[in-house]
Amino acid sequence: MAVKTIWQITHSCGHQAARDLSDRAADRRAGFAEWLAKQECTACWRAAKGGDEEDKAAWLEAKRAEEQAESDAWSEQYRNTVVLPYLAPAAQAVRDAECVAVAVDVAIVRTPNTK
Template sequence: MAVRTTWNVVHTCGHSVDHDLSNRPADKRAGFARWLGGRDCTDCWKASREADTESKEQWLATKRAEEQQAAAEWAAKFDMPTLEGPERALEWGERSRHQLMSAAHTALVVEGTWDEADWAELEEKARIISRAGWWIDQRDTEGSDLLELLDAATETDKGTENPFR
């Protein structure tokens, strides 16, 4: 007897929907159907995402502005160089750098065994990385991994030393 491919799922919104799960392996269908049952149906999910998008966008814009201001203040305080890259990536890169450096300081100095001399050495390595995209690419990593990531950075991630370029 073959494992069924169509599952009737009662979603948390109360709607009952038949889902074709034939594109999933047979041993994954029941679990996925159970997972679907813990969510709104597609129509309700889409409706809730579209509802009140203006306030969500406003909240996100406010949050990003606050993060950007904190990142700019931090960069100025700790003499971090201006990042390079496409205009649309610069602010995101600055926020990513600030968040990763803050997480690294917490993990290595505050909660770890590093002293300020160790941290100053890491800061110098971080100042060399000026490509915004590099910081964006590292945004989901653990702060404790930052030293290894900085050591692995390539020449294309590092800025030019020519101030007259």
């Protein structure tokens, strides 16, 4: 005896459709068919959901504006704040760099050229 794979579904909206449930396990097809019968058919579901796209777009635009405002507020808060670590005064940094440069020059002069 063959296992039933095509089910005739009468949706809650009154429309009927033949559904291929072969992608479901055989012991779960009847339960899924019952669940489908409690749902609207695909066409009715899409028609009912069609108006939601405009609401979703408006919500998304408002959400992005809110996030941008939060980002701008955070940016403004930290714009003038020094977040770099303390650096040595410029004069001291120049002296340190000159000492390093002299040490490198001395090391280069004292290194024998073996070529």
